[in-house]
Amino acid sequence: MKTFKIGLLGLGTVGGGTLNILQTTLTEIKRRIGHNIEVRIIAVRDLNRARSVDVSGIQMTTNPEEVVSHPDVDIVVELIGGTSYAKDLLITAINNGKHVVTANKALIAEYGNELFALANQNNVIVNYEAAVAGGIPIIKAVREGLAANKIEWLAGIINGTGNYILTEMAKPGADFEQVLKTAQALGYAEADPTFDVEGIDAAHKLTILASIGFGIELQFNKTYTEGISKITAQDIQFAKQLGFKIKHLGIANRTASGYSLRVHPALVAQDVLIANVDGVMNAVMVKGDHVGPTMYYGPGAGAGPTASAVVADIIDIIRAQSQNIEDRVPGLGFKAEQLAQAPVEAIDQICSRYYLRCSVNDQAGALAQISAKLADFQISVDQLHQEPSLEDSEAVTLVMITDKVQESVLNQALLALTSLGVVDSELQRIRVADLG
């Protein structure tokens, strides 16, 4: 029995949760691994702040440099967030030969390539299970559990705030602004909700999932990102009538010549299991060529779930200590020299079905004109729904689901439709995700 020593950067929600697990569940963990784990030193901002966890006997410091350079520390756990100082600290930790665990999705998505390269040079491990979908062991499932597969695609509800908002907006009388306020009051959304609502947080996670699924470098800057702030309660109701739910998804799939990485709202057929994942819960579907469709569901945030993933990473590092370095699970699941180079395609290269909503003057022939114009672009309409406009008694609201079409073609068609003058400029366009 060896004792492995942890240096903790940060003692906020997740840091406190991590310390709590290592105190309350240590006996159960020792039954599993046959080794001891000790939190040796913690860097905090304020030494005098009252804590809900017991830090007696643990060295406390306000200087994070002390943690990443501490001679006793085997594993540095970074839970302070941000991509600037956190990155510098982890670079020092890695150069000092420390293994690293982080829950920092932004850091991995934006700087993971260089961190993994540096870790390889220093023969240490960088683990990040908590960075995607909180407590769900999705990184392990993709990097190891499905390692016999060529992953065809991944699609996930990977931002709990967004999923909570869309779930609540499906209830009668709810609208985006009002639901967002409730989410903020409940602590599900930040005062500035941009990161969650505009899809940036989900894009960080999707970037990571795509890399470990396909064996490609992290390419956050090529991940298309669209938020949910333009989705209306009316869209959710129309989608429902057509047999769909609207979910904010991160989707990564292979294309003819490369990959598509994207975060956007999408219609999902009601009978697909992930369409029924509601509230703040997360779920990731992974389609492997041999296994077929699988799904992983659980809480995507919170002290306990996130810390559960952090401590699982610590356990994995402890077990991998004695392994030959080349036998360890690589940072992105594939050997660094084997990462594929195929391009991430622009969003307008995807093929998808589309939900279209527009308002047209209630004049005979408008529908015929629209259909004809779409037909000019070889776009056929799968489902059609029409109802009187709520705002304007002269107009009708037209809702369509198109057949599959390349987005660049659809864009041209929509432009043509708008210049035709039959539809208003506020045409709503939402992609359909076919996950069957």
Add this chain to the structure above:
Amino acid sequence: MKTFKIGLLGLGTVGGGTLNILQTTLTEIKRRIGHNIEVRIIAVRDLNRARSVDVSGIQMTTNPEEVVSHPDVDIVVELIGGTSYAKDLLITAINNGKHVVTANKALIAEYGNELFALANQNNVIVNYEAAVAGGIPIIKAVREGLAANKIEWLAGIINGTGNYILTEMAKPGADFEQVLKTAQALGYAEADPTFDVEGIDAAHKLTILASIGFGIELQFNKTYTEGISKITAQDIQFAKQLGFKIKHLGIANRTASGYSLRVHPALVAQDVLIANVDGVMNAVMVKGDHVGPTMYYGPGAGAGPTASAVVADIIDIIRAQSQNIEDRVPGLGFKAEQLAQAPVEAIDQICSRYYLRCSVNDQAGALAQISAKLADFQISVDQLHQEPSLEDSEAVTLVMITDKVQESVLNQALLALTSLGVVDSELQRIRVADLG
């Protein structure tokens, strides 16, 4: 780059699927592990049988002993099934210092304790991801992904045949016998469906899940097993009216003084995600004390999914070769000497809500008599539904959901009810699984 050599026992559905992956996906797998995998020898029953997989260049034998004793073979993959000859072969393989991968749930559930002990003595690994829920990496999720948690309970749809039958029985006009015939025609159920329909297959899997969840020895003989053959289409309809679906579940939970291991039909509230897992698909919920509720979903059977798990096990063994033996993930997820000894309790010790259906004579006071008798045993009724009997115009069918009660107490109450003479002897009783 090393080449690891596989000896395959059996080339049926899963054996063929495994060979197929190791041929079609080897390039992708090598990108992950940096080692080569070669199928060196395969034992089959009939050398001359036509195969859908290419066996050219692979030594074929009808003598399985040759595989488990072959000097070149590093890993023996057992896919012949059964618990007698398969066990003998794996004992020889282990004694010969071979690592073992098996998809054989009966073998692990019934003889795993001695196989893991023998493997420990011989410093080899026995992996069995494919034994539970086919392609879903549930063994890895519980043994590793959730290793920071004390697992509170597990509940799973772990037999695709049973889930298919219950799903189809929910459709108008379907009954058990007729749906079973369809399942047999589609190849989802065996000619003798006992193993699936009476819950034995699910009990094997639940036994394994309970062991890795709680860190207890495999105790198949103490797993309570009840099948679905007594569930009627009427029960499914009544359950639906009360807000539930009926699923065949394997459930393992902690009790006041030990554990409960059981397979039986159960009512699950419609808004719990697992209630919406339909057809032949499998799903396992795992509740950890820190992570909360998580769920793992995917195909539970078939060549591709099962082989996906088999090959993931091979990859794990290859990666663990260089690891100190004491650092490897233990067979049951916990160190052998740390397995807990608390008892598995008899089924009548569980506390549950219950669905009760009975036929009563349409006489004033019958309901009052029943309620009074239940009240004598401190059992209160949560939900009540009454409708005219289809068969007997003099009678009504009464459906109740009780509050939580110990099953031994419920049994006494039901006995008292029957002897009262107001209800018929064909009283239906189905447990409610509260998985919220």
